[in-house]
Amino acid sequence: MWPTTLIELCRIEHPIVLAPLAGGPGTPELAAAVCEAGGLGSLGGGYLEPSALRAEIRKLRALTRRPFLVNLFAHAPSKAPFASSEETARAQAFVAPFRAEVGLSKAPAGFAPPSFREQLAIVLDESVPVFSVTSGALDREDVQALRRQGTVVFGTATTLCEASVLAESGVQAVVVQSSEAGGHRATFTAPAEKALVGMMALLPRVADAVKIPLVAAGAIMDGRGIAAALALGAHGVQLGTAFLACPESGASPAYKAAVLAARGEGDPTVLTSAFSGRLARALSNRFSEAAAGGPVLPYPQQHGLTAEMRQAAARAGRADLLSLWAGQAVGLARSLPAGELIRELVRETRATIGRLHGQSP
Amino acid sequence: MWPTTLIELCRIEHPIVLAPLAGGPGTPELAAAVCEAGGLGSLGGGYLEPSALRAEIRKLRALTRRPFLVNLFAHAPSKAPFASSEETARAQAFVAPFRAEVGLSKAPAGFAPPSFREQLAIVLDESVPVFSVTSGALDREDVQALRRQGTVVFGTATTLCEASVLAESGVQAVVVQSSEAGGHRATFTAPAEKALVGMMALLPRVADAVKIPLVAAGAIMDGRGIAAALALGAHGVQLGTAFLACPESGASPAYKAAVLAARGEGDPTVLTSAFSGRLARALSNRFSEAAAGGPVLPYPQQHGLTAEMRQAAARAGRADLLSLWAGQAVGLARSLPAGELIRELVRETRATIGRLHGQSP
Numbered sequence: 063m064w065p066t067t068l069i070e071l072c073r074i075e076h077p078i079v080l081a082p083l084a085g086g087p088g089t090p091e092l093a094a095a096v097c098e099a100g101g102l103g104s105l106g107g108g109y110l111e112p113s114a115l116r117a118e119i120r121k122l123r124a125l126t127r128r129p130f131l132v133n134l135f136a137h138a139p140s141k142a143p144f145a146s147s148e149e150t151a152r153a154q155a156f157v158a159p160f161r162a163e164v165g166l167s168k169a170p171a172g173f174a175p176p177s178f179r180e181q182l183a184i185v186l187d188e189s190v191p192v193f194s195v196t197s198g199a200l201d202r203e204d205v206q207a208l209r210r211q212g213t214v215v216f217g218t219a220t221t222l223c224e225a226s227v228l229a230e231s232g233v234q235a236v237v238v239q240s241s242e243a244g245g246h247r248a249t250f251t252a253p254a255e256k257a258l259v260g261m262m263a264l265l266p267r268v269a270d271a272v273k274i275p276l277v278a279a280g281a282i283m284d285g286r287g288i289a290a291a292l293a294l295g296a297h298g299v300q301l302g303t304a305f306l307a308c309p310e311s312g313a314s315p316a317y318k319a320a321v322l323a324a325r326g327e328g329d330p331t332v333l334t335s336a337f338s339g340r341l342a343r344a345l346s347n348r349f350s351e352a353a354a355g356g357p358v359l360p361y362p363q364q365h366g367l368t369a370e371m372r373q374a375a376a377r378a379g380r381a382d383l384l385s386l387w388a389g390q391a392v393g394l395a396r397s398l399p400a401g402e403l404i405r406e407l408v409r410e411t412r413a414t415i416g417r418l419h420g421q422s423p
Numbered sequence: 424m425w426p427t428t429l430i431e432l433c434r435i436e437h438p439i440v441l442a443p444l445a446g447g448p449g450t451p452e453l454a455a456a457v458c459e460a461g462g463l464g465s466l467g468g469g470y471l472e473p474s475a476l477r478a479e480i481r482k483l484r485a486l487t488r489r490p491f492l493v494n495l496f497a498h499a500p501s502k503a504p505f506a507s508s509e510e511t512a513r514a515q516a517f518v519a520p521f522r523a524e525v526g527l528s529k530a531p532a533g534f535a536p537p538s539f540r541e542q543l544a545i546v547l548d549e550s551v552p553v554f555s556v557t558s559g560a561l562d563r564e565d566v567q568a569l570r571r572q573g574t575v576v577f578g579t580a581t582t583l584c585e586a587s588v589l590a591e592s593g594v595q596a597v598v599v600q601s602s603e604a605g606g607h608r609a610t611f612t613a614p615a616e617k618a619l620v621g622m623m624a625l626l627p628r629v630a631d632a633v634k635i636p637l638v639a640a641g642a643i644m645d646g647r648g649i650a651a652a653l654a655l656g657a658h659g660v661q662l663g664t665a666f667l668a669c670p671e672s673g674a675s676p677a678y679k680a681a682v683l684a685a686r687g688e689g690d691p692t693v694l695t696s697a698f699s700g701r702l703a704r705a706l707s708n709r710f711s712e713a714a715a716g717g718p719v720l721p722y723p724q725q726h727g728l729t730a731e732m733r734q735a736a737a738r739a740g741r742a743d744l745l746s747l748w749a750g751q752a753v754g755l756a757r758s759l760p761a762g763e764l765i766r767e768l769v770r771e772t773r774a775t776i777g778r779l780h781g782q783s784p
Contacts, residue, residue: 063781063782063783063784064782064784065782076784221688221689221690222688222689222754223688223689226688240621240623241602241621242620242621242623242624251689252689256689256690257689257690258690259603259689259690259751260601260602260603260621260622260623260641260642260751261621261622261623262601262603262621262622262623262641262642262643262648262651262652262751262752263603263642263750263751263752264751266644266645266647266648266752266755267752267754267755269647270755280621280623281621281623281624282623283627284627286627286630286654286655286656287623287627287655289651289654289779290623290650290651290652290654290655291623291651292779292782293647293648293650293651293654293775293776293779294647294648294651295647327582327583327584327587328582328583328584328612328613328617328618328620329582329617329618329619329620389624390620390621390623390624390625391623391624391627391628393583393628394627394628394631408784411783411784412783412784414654415654415779415780415782415783416783418650418653418654418776418779418780419776419779419780420424421424421425421426421653421776422424422772422773422776422777423424423425423437423769423772423773
């Protein structure tokens with residue numbers, strides 16, 4: 063039987079969480095398929111205006127009656143560093159020719175992040191079953207307000223320090239994001255470049271110090287990874303890249319094709335802030351390579367600078383200008399339907415643990 | 424019972440390999456203690472002149488009759504990039520004040536790496552039980568010559584590509600070095616900065632493609648890590664940082680103290696080439712911080728530039744100028760005698776697998 067803590071806390075069958083794939087790949091359909099198969103489906107609400115967030119939650123609720131998770135970014139835009147007008151002009155000039163390639167000639171529309179307070183009000187108002195926060199910690203009062211109405215609260219940590227801060231804030235579980243993980247680094251107490259700790263090192267250290275359930279996130283793609291995470295001290299796992307190529311995923315066809323083609327013999331991924339202004343792990347492509355060392359604005363300006371380009375590239379089927387978020391184990395990605403993938407993961411975990419049992423000293 | 428492949432291949436009791444801790448920490452006494460406890464002790468011969476290598480092997484043979492491993496660096500110094508005299512002068516000027524702090528005022532003595540061919544001749548002549556190579560692959564002829572006289576041959580890989588190259592060369596096992604690992608990166612087919620793959624991602628990918636025994640190396644410090652490595656597809660494990668603080672280790676007292684003090688809440692390690700000219704993971708200290716972005720010569724010049732400084736710093740008990748090689752899980756280091764540590768690792772592995780067996784879905 064699975065470790066009981068996380069499955070009892072969230073009232074799920076399998077301690078397998080769908081990572082909140084904000085910005086497109088994470089659809090209500092994908093979340094519902096994971097929920098219906100006994101996992102914890104999720105919605106990445108970070109980029110959604112409050113009304114759109116509410117609509118997604120309601121769409122998911124129409125597809126499943128099972129518990130699900132909603133994730134938001136806690137980073138306050140007001141804390142973002144300020145870019146001078148010269149820096150902005152340089153970054154715009156850098157992106158302009160790439161934008162022109164996909165037919166964008168006017169100045170970028172820009173991006174104003176949704177209000178976190180308003181997003182959180184929706185989460186409270188909708189009585190979301192499980193809520194997780196990345197790139198920051200909530201105030202104790204917010205955590206208590208969520209817990210009072212029955213919402214289970216997760217935080218996301220990339221270091222032992224962050225896991226301790228989150229536990230102090232009253233969260234009931236910590237997602238431990240290792241250096242292998244795809245997408246944005248959730249780091250909030252250090253420069254993201256200095257918080258790149260592999261799962262083998264990070265998880266046991268956090269497990270020794272933080273006595274609430276831990277959810278391992280980073281390079282988990284099959285039952286071998288799930289068994290390894292449990293061995294290291296996790297009570298559950300969170301998988302994102304593993305679900306990108308599922309038919310229910312909202313990743314564009316070009317993105318899915320790039321994920322399934324990433325069978326390279328080295329590390330197919332790179333850490334880059336070229337797409338959003340925040341460090342993230344993605345498949346290396348022409349834009350990330352061209353932008354290495356180039357002018358990059360802080361979040362949210364850089365996100366606004368490249369958002370239309372990425373949308374147009376997705377429509378045009380061009381992976382070379384897309385933000386192809388992916389973890390280091392992307393080479394193990396499969397294109398199974400999400401429910402089938404969950405069942406396969408459970409079977410593989412059982413098989414791996416059975417094998418290990420025969421290999422015990 | 425342990426996976427049988429590696430233990431039968433090397434005629435050992437436990438598939439736990441002491442990492443070859445070249446340059447001081449790896450003593451015949453430490454290797455012998457690991458061998459006597461049923462693991463595979465090792466000597467890191469990379470920096471040793473042939474006569475010193477032979478003496479170390481004989482010293483180890485006087486301490487144990489069990490199989491052991493000798494490791495050499497395969498990187499040919501002739502392939503190293505050339506530093507101009509201006510670059511050399513800049514790097515010397517950078518190191519000079521640090522050298523002066525520990526009483527060194529003359530020009531650095533420099534360092535001429537031992538001849539790899541001559542080192543290999545000693546390994547052949549001494550009929551070493553197990554030989555491993557890092558930072559390169561042997562020619563097929565060398566591998567066959569070793570195997571003909573009964574030496575088991577390991578290679579070291581940091582990517583799937585390198586594991587395939589090594590398997591092609593005829594080695595009988597591959598040490599899979601993940602990004603978490605301490606000490607020098609063994610990368611030889613790519614820039615080391617582009618071959619930093621976490622264990623969770625690297626090991627299953629290599630296991631799927633390379634059908635010889637794999638030895639996981641990186642952030643393995645206790646039975647949780649050993650069980651996780653077995654789950655991911657390893658047949659054995661190699662631990663270095665875990666043995667640094669053992670009484671039999673030749674690490675200087677300042678180095679041991681720094682290892683045991685590294686209980687920091689973020690990542691206490693950094694990737695730096697400031698000590699040797701080759702990328703390596705070490706505890707961050709004053710010298711690595713000062714040298715970040717500064718002038719660094721290629722190996723072996725940079726090694727020669729800093730070697731006396733490091734030796735003098737060790738004698739003076741100053742960790743701030745030492746190369747404190749350590750993996751990302753250094754915070755889990757213990758100071759047990761090596762044999763006791765081996766026995767503890769076996770007990771912990773059994774306990775972890777027993778726990779997992781109760782957590783199977």
